Amino acid sequence: xxxxxxxxxxxxxxxxxxxxxxxxxxxxxxxxxxDSFLENVEQSELRSQAQRSYAAGSRLLSVGRRSEAVEAxxxxxxxxxxxxxxxxxxxxALTAAGKADExxxxxxxxxxxxxxxGRANLIAARxxxxxxxxxxxxxxxxxxxxxEWPDNAAAHRTAARMELIDFLVxxxxxxxxxxxxxxxxxxxxxxxxxxxxLAPLFLVASxxxxxxxxxxxxxxxxxxxxxxxxxxxxxxxxxxxxxxAHAAFSEASHxxxxxxxxxxxxxxSGTLTALDPTPRRLPSMEKYHRSxxxxxxxxxxxxxxxxxxxxxxxxxxxxxxxxxxxxxAGPAPAEMTNEFAEGILELSEKIWQARIQSCGSSTAAxxxxxxxxxxxxxx
Amino acid sequence: MPKLSLRAKLLNWTGFxxxxxxxFIVLSLVIGVLVGLTVVAFILLxxxxxxRMYPPGSAxxxxxxxPVTGTLVSGYLLFRYFPNARGSGIPQAKFALFIQDGYISLxxxxxxxxxxxxxxxxxxxxxxxxxxxxxxxxxxxxLGRRFGLSKANVKALVPVGSAAALAAAFxxxxxxxxxxxxxxxxxxxxxxxxxxxLGSATSWxxxxxxxxxxxxxxxxxxxxxxxxxxxxYAILGVxxxxxxxxxxxxxxxxxxxxxxxxxxxxxxxxxAGGLLMGxxxxxxxxxxxxxxxxxxxxxxxxFAVKIVALLAIMKIVxxxxxxxxxxxxGIFGPSLFIGAMIGxxxxxVAHTLLPGLTGNPGAYALVGMGAVFAxxxxxxxxxxxxxxxxxxxxxxxxxxxISNLISFFISQQMQREPIYEALALQEGVYLPTGESRxxxxxxxxxxxxxxxxxxxxxxxxxxxxxxxxxHEKCNSWPVGGGNGVQGxxxxxxxxxxxxxxxxxxxxxKSNGDYPYVHSDHPLSYxxxxxxxxxxxxxxxxxxxxxxxxxxxxxxxxILATYGLAGAQPPKNL
Numbered sequence: 001x002x003x004x005x006x007x008x009x010x011x012x013x014x015x016x017x018x019x020x021x022x023x024x025x026x027x028x029x030x031x032x033x034x035d036s037f038l039e040n041v042e043q044s045e046l047r048s049q050a051q052r053s054y055a056a057g058s059r060l061l062s063v064g065r066r067s068e069a070v071e072a073x074x075x076x077x078x079x080x081x082x083x084x085x086x087x088x089x090x091x092x093a094l095t096a097a098g099k100a101d102e103x104x105x106x107x108x109x110x111x112x113x114x115x116x117x118g119r120a121n122l123i124a125a126r127x128x129x130x131x132x133x134x135x136x137x138x139x140x141x142x143x144x145x146x147x148e149w150p151d152n153a154a155a156h157r158t159a160a161r162m163e164l165i166d167f168l169v170x171x172x173x174x175x176x177x178x179x180x181x182x183x184x185x186x187x188x189x190x191x192x193x194x195x196x197x198l199a200p201l202f203l204v205a206s207x208x209x210x211x212x213x214x215x216x217x218x219x220x221x222x223x224x225x226x227x228x229x230x231x232x233x234x235x236x237x238x239x240x241x242x243x244x245a246h247a248a249f250s251e252a253s254h255x256x257x258x259x260x261x262x263x264x265x266x267x268x269s270g271t272l273t274a275l276d277p278t279p280r281r282l283p284s285m286e287k288y289h290r291s292x293x294x295x296x297x298x299x300x301x302x303x304x305x306x307x308x309x310x311x312x313x314x315x316x317x318x319x320x321x322x323x324x325x326x327x328x329a330g331p332a333p334a335e336m337t338n339e340f341a342e343g344i345l346e347l348s349e350k351i352w353q354a355r356i357q358s359c360g361s362s363t364a365a366x367x368x369x370x371x372x373x374x375x376x377x378x379x
Numbered sequence: 380m381p382k383l384s385l386r387a388k389l390l391n392w393t394g395f396x397x398x399x400x401x402x403f404i405v406l407s408l409v410i411g412v413l414v415g416l417t418v419v420a421f422i423l424l425x426x427x428x429x430x431r432m433y434p435p436g437s438a439x440x441x442x443x444x445x446p447v448t449g450t451l452v453s454g455y456l457l458f459r460y461f462p463n464a465r466g467s468g469i470p471q472a473k474f475a476l477f478i479q480d481g482y483i484s485l486x487x488x489x490x491x492x493x494x495x496x497x498x499x500x501x502x503x504x505x506x507x508x509x510x511x512x513x514x515x516x517x518x519x520x521x522l523g524r525r526f527g528l529s530k531a532n533v534k535a536l537v538p539v540g541s542a543a544a545l546a547a548a549f550x551x552x553x554x555x556x557x558x559x560x561x562x563x564x565x566x567x568x569x570x571x572x573x574x575x576x577l578g579s580a581t582s583w584x585x586x587x588x589x590x591x592x593x594x595x596x597x598x599x600x601x602x603x604x605x606x607x608x609x610x611x612y613a614i615l616g617v618x619x620x621x622x623x624x625x626x627x628x629x630x631x632x633x634x635x636x637x638x639x640x641x642x643x644x645x646x647x648x649x650x651a652g653g654l655l656m657g658x659x660x661x662x663x664x665x666x667x668x669x670x671x672x673x674x675x676x677x678x679x680x681x682f683a684v685k686i687v688a689l690l691a692i693m694k695i696v697x698x699x700x701x702x703x704x705x706x707x708x709g710i711f712g713p714s715l716f717i718g719a720m721i722g723x724x725x726x727x728v729a730h731t732l733l734p735g736l737t738g739n740p741g742a743y744a745l746v747g748m749g750a751v752f753a754x755x756x757x758x759x760x761x762x763x764x765x766x767x768x769x770x771x772x773x774x775x776x777x778x779x780x781i782s783n784l785i786s787f788f789i790s791q792q793m794q795r796e797p798i799y800e801a802l803a804l805q806e807g808v809y810l811p812t813g814e815s816r817x818x819x820x821x822x823x824x825x826x827x828x829x830x831x832x833x834x835x836x837x838x839x840x841x842x843x844x845x846x847x848x849x850h851e852k853c854n855s856w857p858v859g860g861g862n863g864v865q866g867x868x869x870x871x872x873x874x875x876x877x878x879x880x881x882x883x884x885x886x887x888k889s890n891g892d893y894p895y896v897h898s899d900h901p902l903s904y905x906x907x908x909x910x911x912x913x914x915x916x917x918x919x920x921x922x923x924x925x926x927x928x929x930x931x932x933x934x935x936x937i938l939a940t941y942g943l944a945g946a947q948p949p950k951n952l
Contacts, residue, residue, distance in 0.1 A: 020525055020526060024409060024522070032589075035589050038424060041423075042423055042427060074676070101739065102599070102679060105600060106599065
């Protein structure tokens with residue numbers, strides 16, 4: 001400035017100078033007022049426009065018009081960037097619309113800003129789940145569960161955990177599933193709907209005893225609940241208490257007559273009750289006969305397996321089948337002891353193992369009795 | 380030594396020794412505040428008016444009627460009341476700086492504010508930043524004059540106002556400073572740097588107080604997927620450069636054409652731009668206005684390539700038409716829009732062809748903005764910093780520099796004259812360009828100095844000295860002895876010294892205060908030294924020893940280098 005200051009200007013008189021200063025101050029004040037007014041008008045208009053776009057986007061998303069929803073929500077987000085709700089909804093819509101890259105980028109920005117936001121973490125978990133990144137998804141689900149929720153936090157956390165549970169079920173992660181189910185037990189006591197969801201999940205998590213207990217609780221609360229009786233029957237089947245399972249299925253059938261599923265389960269539990277060679281006070285002869293029937297079923301399943309897949313037939317399978325045939329055809333010992341039955345059951349287990357090795361795990365309904373009996377014997 | 384008061388000490392320390400300096404520095408702050416408030420009002424008002432012109436879901440006919448009506452009204456106002464408020468505002472600010480001693484009238488400021496508000500709200504494809512710069516420079520000029528600053532200081536306030544305006548308009552305080560120095564002043568080392576920074580920072584703070592801390596554009600975090608992408612960014616630089624050249628050439632040609640039309644049609648000419656805008660907007664409403672909303676959308680990378688390519692072409696045609704027809708509005712905003720569209724197109728095509736090797740097309744749109752801006756406005760440094768400030772994404776800098784420099788180079792090769800200088804030239808005004816200043820500053824003393832010359836002996840008598848001056852055909856010559864150069868004597872000194880000297884030694888001061896230059900000094904510096912000491916020859920001396928003379932540089936040689944071979948130096952030298 002000094003370099004440019006070659007010719008001094010003519011300074012206004014002091015009075016005029018102060019008048020000028022006053023005018024400048026007044027102009028600044030006036031402009032600040034105008035700016036504030038205009039800013040308020042703009043904010044208010046943009047907010048209401050954003051709200052409209054958000055409402056439209058949410059509506060479109062709920063009816064499955066995802067691309068249009070993305071556009072509407074994108075507009076809402078652009079109009080009011082400070083609104084996390086709009087941003088998270090946009091991420092949700094982008095995820096639903098298959099725009100995973102953009103959703104992930106936006107999500108990362110949101111999480112950098114709001115790392116503990118429960119909803120944002122839940123959306124992130126869904127996105128990761130969609131992208132098949134199981135470990136990341138689990139991690140985000142946990143952050144969602146322990147994250148911050150502005151209102152009704154307990155319900156949101158439970159819902160997030162339930163979603164995680166569904167995710168774990170879908171991915172066959174039984175151990176992790178059980179770990180997530182246990183914290184929900186307390187919650188379940190207050191909420192019957194959660195309790196009803198929880199009971200069958202214990203079965204999926206390979207914890208039939210907890211499942212049975214959960215069903216008993218449900219039955220205590222509503223003795224007319226056929227589904228609970230059916231669930232209890234299923235849990236008892238897994239536990240190997242076929243008698244109790246049959247009783248539960250009978251009660252369920254009584255409460256819900258004509259249900260074909262229940263009828264099938266009732267028949268199965270009846271069959272198993274009649275087949276089960278393990279009850280303690282079963283007479284040795286009866287145990288022997290039941291063991292022979294189990295052996296017949298097991299060897300029948302292996303024969304069927306070999307017939308369907310001749311390539312799996314080996315000398316060992318033939319040898320086992322021959323032994324089974326001899327055991328079934330042979331005369332009953334004159335003096336019956338439990339050891340005879342145990343020997344037959346041992347052979348049955350070998351045959352069943354051969355069946356599994358040759359044709360894989362059993363899923364066929366007609367093999368269900370054998371499978372359950374064998375599982376019980378293996379315990 | 381007299382004891383100084385605290386105030387005097389403070390003034391000495393700050394260097395603000397006189398009233399002008401004090402007023403100047405205070406005015407830099409006041410300008411920052413005032414310009415910040417005015418530009419915020421301008422942006423908000425324009426935005427709200429535009430929202431009323433085009434409410435959500437409005438009828439298609441508005442897209443035709445509003446631009447035509449807007450340009451008609453503003454065209455008449457510009458013709459009848461505010462003829463100096465036409466155009467962008469950048470050339471006008473430069474006119475004021477270089478030709479009118481920093482003078483911009485209050486009427487022009489008001490006219491610019493009013494007419495641009497109408498024009499931009501009606502959806503014309505022009506930007507708000509250029510007008511903001513004009514308004515800012517105008518406010519600075521008015522304040523400087525009203526507070527009685529010298530013409531030189533009023534001039535010096537123009538870049539302060541410009542920087543303050545740009546800082547508020549773009550939310551880019553550093554780029555605003557650079558732009559003011561790089562484009563408005565054409566000198567990155569200008570002595571007003573401190574005031575420009577002060578104005579820009581103050582204005583930016585006002586903007587933040589009023590509107591909060593939101594960047595102009597929101598971009599997803601950039602990631603380089605593969606080094607191959609640098610090649611694609613280079614291609615983008617080429618496309619940006621070509622786009623810039625098309626834009627500038629079309630704008631200049633259309634401007635020439637409009638200027639040839641009869642004077643009586645001047646008030647109606649802006650409507651031509653409005654009409655074209657309306658026609659384009661019937662097909663693609665995104666082309667309306669400055670288009671920052673759509674740019675923001677494109678930066679997300681979610682767009683249809685055909686649409687963005689079409690919009691780039693439309694804007695390259697629409698903006699020159701609107702500008703050249705005499706509407707008030709700038710080309711900053713449109714250049715960013717065009718850049719985003721070209722970048723989006725290149726990025727999208729690259730992503731389709733090489734999906735695993737390229738990033739989000741939005742990143743290309745972002746880099747494209749900088750590339751086209753650098754190509755059109757020809758301020759590559761400002762462009763890089765501006766995009767960085769707008770997006771606050773440091774990782775984009777390297778691709779941005781690659782594209783910017785390529786675009787800048789292509790634009791410079793295919794369109795020699797920068798747009799603002801070319802526009803000024805059409806008005807018959809020769810503005811100093813940054814390049815011309817650099818060229819002149821680039822000539823060194825070493826290129827014109829005479830070597831192998833001897834200084835006049837210090838123990839020679841005055842008659843010998845007079846004969847030597849006649850022999851050398853100049854009015855001054857270095858004087859030396861056993862210790863090398865001791866001074867410079869001039870014919871004027873010989874004639875006017877009292878008592879009349881007998882020996883050369885009598886004219887030489889013992890304090891070594893004589894004019895000299897070094898061989899690596901620019902010629903302009905040699906001229907300054909000659910002017911300051913009233914001599915037409917200065918010795919060229921060693922940097923290690925100022926008494927060791929390498930040669931001399933003469934005024935006539937300097938004038939000849941600047942193309943004034945026949946010019947004679949003033950007689951009083």
